[in-house]
Amino acid sequence: MNWILLIIAGLFEIGFATCLGKAKNATGLTSTYWYGGFLICLAISMTLLIKASQSLPIGTAYAVWTGIGAVGSVLVGIFLFKDPVDFWRLFFITTLIISLIGLKLASH
Structure with a gap:
């Protein structure tokens, strides 16, 4: 359940x-x-992160939370804000996703 909360927080x-x-x-x-939406999303994200980190290791929870945010923000930038897409951006996003999966698998 806490992993689900962490994903939603991300x-x-x-x-x-x-x-x-x-x-x-x-x-x-x-x-x-838009700034109001920012504050609402920030409050919900932080609240869920706090809740998830009560039973998950804080280092893992924080890394997964920021990783989801980083990957998602890059994808939103590409699809919504027309940020550039090149091999290296996609390569490093892929390695970040693999690292997040690895953290999940290494957590107890």
Whole structure:
């Protein structure tokens, strides 16, 4: 159950990074809404991370949480913000995903 909470926390980390990216390009009230979304996603993500880390090792939980956020944010950047895609970006994202899986398998 705590792994599921951790994955959901990572998804909300992607959400707050996405909100920051959208707020950067918005103006007026729309910008305020994106910053509000950022704060909501941040609060949910942190709350779930705290809950998951009560029974998972903090080093593993934090690494998986940031890894999900990093991979997801790069993918959102590629698909939503038209960030560049090249071999090395995809290579290092793949190695990060493999590392996250390895951390999960090495945890007790």
